Amino acid sequence: MKYKVKILSFIILFSIILSSRIPLSLSSLSMQIQPQDIIDKIQAFDSKLKAFKADFQEIRHFAYDPEKEVLSGKLYYAKPSCIRWDYLSPSKKEMVLTEKKGWIYIPDINQVQLFNIKGKVKISSLPIGLRGPSKDIRKNYQINISEVKQEGSAPLFLMELLPREGSEASVYYTYIRLWLRSRRWIPAEKIELKEIAGDTVIYQLNNIEINPKLSSKLFDDNFPADVEIVNYELQRES
Numbered sequence: 001m002k003y004k005v006k007i008l009s010f011i012i013l014f015s016i017i018l019s020s021r022i023p024l025s026l027s028s029l030s031m032q033i034q035p036q037d038i039i040d041k042i043q044a045f046d047s048k049l050k051a052f053k054a055d056f057q058e059i060r061h062f063a064y065d066p067e068k069e070v071l072s073g074k075l076y077y078a079k080p081s082c083i084r085w086d087y088l089s090p091s092k093k094e095m096v097l098t099e100k101k102g103w104i105y106i107p108d109i110n111q112v113q114l115f116n117i118k119g120k121v122k123i124s125s126l127p128i129g130l131r132g133p134s135k136d137i138r139k140n141y142q143i144n145i146s147e148v149k150q151e152g153s154a155p156l157f158l159m160e161l162l163p164r165e166g167s168e169a170s171v172y173y174t175y176i177r178l179w180l181r182s183r184r185w186i187p188a189e190k191i192e193l194k195e196i197a198g199d200t201v202i203y204q205l206n207n208i209e210i211n212p213k214l215s216s217k218l219f220d221d222n223f224p225a226d227v228e229i230v231n232y233e234l235q236r237e238s
Contacts, residue, residue: 045185051078051214052187054205056085063198075205077187082219096219103221111228112221140167154183172196184210 053076060069073088085095093106102115141161148156159178163170172195179190191203223229 041182042180042185048211049079049186050211051076052208052210053077053212053214054187054208057204057206059202059204061200061202076214076218078214078216078219084218096221098219101221105223105227109228110224110226111230112223113230113232114221115232140164140169148179154181156181156189159188184208 053074056073056075058069058071062068071087071089074086076082076084076086081097081099083097087093087095091108093104093108095104096102100116104113105111106113141163144160144162146158146160148158150156157180159180161169161176161178163173163175169176174194174196175192176194177190177192178188180186180188187205187208189205189208191205193201193203195201
């Protein structure tokens with residue numbers, strides 16, 4: 001069941017997209033730049049982005065437990081809406097989402113959890129500025145941008161998304177934070193999610209490669225013949 005909740009969480013993340021018409025608040029910027037300039041740069045980079053791959057680390061801080069969970073692996077993304085997480089440590093599993101379906105394959109128990117998401121959730125993007133614009137984002141999020149001070153590197157910007165009351169994301173998250181590097185803009189180098197239940201999840205992306213040649217087989221559902229298949233149907237909350 002926890003994997004069902006997790007994949008639903010990732011689908012919600014897919015619906016977070018950047019708009020060229022977002023009213024932003026900008027603070028602590030050393031350079032003379034307007035919010036629209038940042039969005040324009042993100043959009044310009046997005047227009048050239050077809051795919052990326054990266055190493056990732058996923059760190060979960062629990063609200064009522066001092067111990068943290070650390071997972072790591074490889075991440076692959078291809079437009080318009082295919083993404084794959086290969087978890088390599090501490091145990092192996094793969095999670096794939098496309099516009100029509102999603103699944104989690106767990107080799108240790110030889111099980112696949114399938115999710116038919118066609119028509120259930122609109123998969124538009126990732127929480128890392130991969131696509132836009134969105135006509136609903138102004139209604140669903142308050143957005144703030146600030147510059148993160150660093151020595152000897154391209155400027156880094158923190159974009160904070162605060163779900164508005166009644167929005168879909170507000171059911172799951174208190175805030176979503178994205179760290180965007182100006183030389184590349186997307187994908188974000190770091191993503192922080194504060195869940196309603198109190199847990200905090202951080203995704204750190206390293207060794208990011210833009211527009212690599214990715215095989216379409218990465219997003220195919222090819223499983224062992226003897227695998228156990230569990231089907232779930234995801235329903236959007238009204």
